[in-house]
Amino acid sequence: MIIDRLWARVKERGPICVGLDPSEDVYPPGFGAEFPSPAEAALRFCQEIAAATGDLVACFKVQIAHFEALGVDGLRAYRDLLRQLRGEGHLVIGDAKRGDIASTAAHYARAHLGGEFAADFLTVNAYFGFDAVAPFLPYLESGEHGLFVLVRTSNPSAGEFQDVPVAGRPLYVHVAERVALWGEPYRRSSGYSLLGAVVGAGREVLAYLRPRFPSLFFLVPGYGAQGGRAEDVAPAFREGNGAVVVAARSVLAAHRGKPAPLEGFPRYAREAVQAMAEDLAPWLR
Amino acid sequence: MIIDRLWARVKERGPICVGLDPSEDVYPPGFGAEFPSPAEAALRFCQEIAAATGDLVACFKVQIAHFEALGVDGLRAYRDLLRQLRGEGHLVIGDAKRGDIASTAAHYARAHLGGEFAADFLTVNAYFGFDAVAPFLPYLESGEHGLFVLVRTSNPSAGEFQDVPVAGRPLYVHVAERVALWGEPYRRSSGYSLLGAVVGAGREVLAYLRPRFPSLFFLVPGYGAQGGRAEDVAPAFREGNGAVVVAARSVLAAHRGKPAPLEGFPRYAREAVQAMAEDLAPWLR
Numbered sequence: 359m360i361i362d363r364l365w366a367r368v369k370e371r372g373p374i375c376v377g378l379d380p381s382e383d384v385y386p387p388g389f390g391a392e393f394p395s396p397a398e399a400a401l402r403f404c405q406e407i408a409a410a411t412g413d414l415v416a417c418f419k420v421q422i423a424h425f426e427a428l429g430v431d432g433l434r435a436y437r438d439l440l441r442q443l444r445g446e447g448h449l450v451i452g453d454a455k456r457g458d459i460a461s462t463a464a465h466y467a468r469a470h471l472g473g474e475f476a477a478d479f480l481t482v483n484a485y486f487g488f489d490a491v492a493p494f495l496p497y498l499e500s501g502e503h504g505l506f507v508l509v510r511t512s513n514p515s516a517g518e519f520q521d522v523p524v525a526g527r528p529l530y531v532h533v534a535e536r537v538a539l540w541g542e543p544y545r546r547s548s549g550y551s552l553l554g555a556v557v558g559a560g561r562e563v564l565a566y567l568r569p570r571f572p573s574l575f576f577l578v579p580g581y582g583a584q585g586g587r588a589e590d591v592a593p594a595f596r597e598g599n600g601a602v603v604v605a606a607r608s609v610l611a612a613h614r615g616k617p618a619p620l621e622g623f624p625r626y627a628r629e630a631v632q633a634m635a636e637d638l639a640p641w642l643r
Numbered sequence: 644m645i646i647d648r649l650w651a652r653v654k655e656r657g658p659i660c661v662g663l664d665p666s667e668d669v670y671p672p673g674f675g676a677e678f679p680s681p682a683e684a685a686l687r688f689c690q691e692i693a694a695a696t697g698d699l700v701a702c703f704k705v706q707i708a709h710f711e712a713l714g715v716d717g718l719r720a721y722r723d724l725l726r727q728l729r730g731e732g733h734l735v736i737g738d739a740k741r742g743d744i745a746s747t748a749a750h751y752a753r754a755h756l757g758g759e760f761a762a763d764f765l766t767v768n769a770y771f772g773f774d775a776v777a778p779f780l781p782y783l784e785s786g787e788h789g790l791f792v793l794v795r796t797s798n799p800s801a802g803e804f805q806d807v808p809v810a811g812r813p814l815y816v817h818v819a820e821r822v823a824l825w826g827e828p829y830r831r832s833s834g835y836s837l838l839g840a841v842v843g844a845g846r847e848v849l850a851y852l853r854p855r856f857p858s859l860f861f862l863v864p865g866y867g868a869q870g871g872r873a874e875d876v877a878p879a880f881r882e883g884n885g886a887v888v889v890a891a892r893s894v895l896a897a898h899r900g901k902p903a904p905l906e907g908f909p910r911y912a913r914e915a916v917q918a919m920a921e922d923l924a925p926w927l928r
């Protein structure tokens with residue numbers, strides 16, 4: 359049961375999820391020139407980061423947009439990266455945030471859970487309501503796959519629609535209620551459902567949602583480079599589990615301003631994960 | 644100015660947008676066996692449909708999910724199809740419904756407006772609010788690209804979140820207001836903005852939105868196989884323009900129950916478009 363495996367990883371290694379978002383913005387100076395294509399550079403960069411941090415993380419989150427921007431070659435690199443990471447025993451979240459009407463969602467489900475781009479978990483957008491999520495559910499029956507549904511995101515404009523008051527409560531609470539309801543049949547032995555929620559680093563939002571939705575495992579973006587601090591993500595946890603916290607840029611670009619970034623970037627990434635683990639530790643007890 | 648070109652196409656040819664959603668569900672019996680891969684079959688099917696209907700339509704909408712389900716080969720077919728259709732002078736909507744935080748959305752914008760998968764128009768999901776739409780806007784400056792932002796979709800569960808009452812009005816009205824506001828700087832000579840809206844076939848919703856949002860060009864799914872009738876899409880128009888109506892399955896699978904479907908499917912698709920044009924004509928005056 360994939361959600362129980364994620365829970366066990368958090369228990370064993372802590373709640374860090376390294377976000378693999380490759381781009382020239384985060385490469386060390388000089389990186390990439392030796393590869394035949396930008397897609398190959400992206401793949402190699404992620405492989406290096408994963409090799410340097412894999413034993414410290416609960417899971418990896420791979421952002422497909424960064425590969426999609428590189429075209430067909432980029433998507434081949436995305437596929438190969440997911441295959442490799444999962445083959446090595448890592449848990450992988452495909453961060454695609456897909457969402458469409460049911461007949462279309464069935465194709466996305468096939469692509470990202472059953473097909474060539476299969477991940478352990480997929481992020482989905484539920485603006486279409488339940489019937490857009492339903493086509494993903496058959497892939498959850500085996501227990502081998504899970505979803506994280508967007509509830510409350512971490513970006514500055516998140517509140518523009520997500521916080522609009524609905525019957526006195528923000529819309530995202532309404533969404534969380536539905537996600538918990540949809541996920542009830544998929545609760546597993548850890549107590550968490552195979553349907554989890556994306557909830558951005560924000561102290562008040564997390565503190566409100568955590569006790570009210572005990573079955574929802576949280577995928578928490580927004581720590582580090584996006585501005586979230588340890589105390590902002592702390593309320594996501596229950597007994598030190600039930601959530602993974604994403605760090606991407608703060609890990610990938612940890613070489614910034616350091617000596618020998620090109621040679622040292624994997625080590626700097628590892629040190630950044632270790633520093634993050636120390637930063638979070640007091641809040642996990 | 645791409646929105647003015649779309650307006651001119653509607654004026655010249657009527658408001659039909661054929662949705663290219665290839666899958667075994669819509670292929671005639673026996674189709675596909677002669678091609679080396681499912682991706683090649685999807686590409687060829689779409690090419691045949693486009694060749695048979697291209698002079699009758701305002702634009703094509705290509706559903707990327709159907710190609711994504713076929714993996715890397717599928718996305719190569721998507722790329723090649725868009726390049727071919729645009730090269731032939733057709734207007735093409737890339738139906739990807741992407742949406743993410745700004746730094747990620749910038750990669751999607753690069754992929755689908757500036758890069759290998761470039762379309763004339765792209766559908767986007769605005770659940771993240773304005774900052775997730777902003778990275779697409781630089782591609783609109785030249786006038787060569789436009790967006791259709793999800794406002795109200797056509798699926799049975801659409802109302803679950805989109806219709807929740809916000810200050811006495813459904814959420815989708817709130818979204819439409821923002822889209823119109825964001826799009827104000829992008830109004831072009833036809834009076835329509837390069838930022839349009841996806842609004843499903845529904846008489847009441849369209850009748851409410853059309854007079855209130857004169858700058859929004861509507862992309863209207865839901866006609867035909869999804870249940871929408873001509874009178875349900877009629878309120879989308881203003882003087883017979885300002886909207887395109889999508890038909891996919893009703894055109895792609897028009898061969899069902901007809902003689903010689905394998906040889907005749909392009910002709911049946913053409914006849915289905917012609918029948919749809921006749922069905923809509925009384926409502927365009």
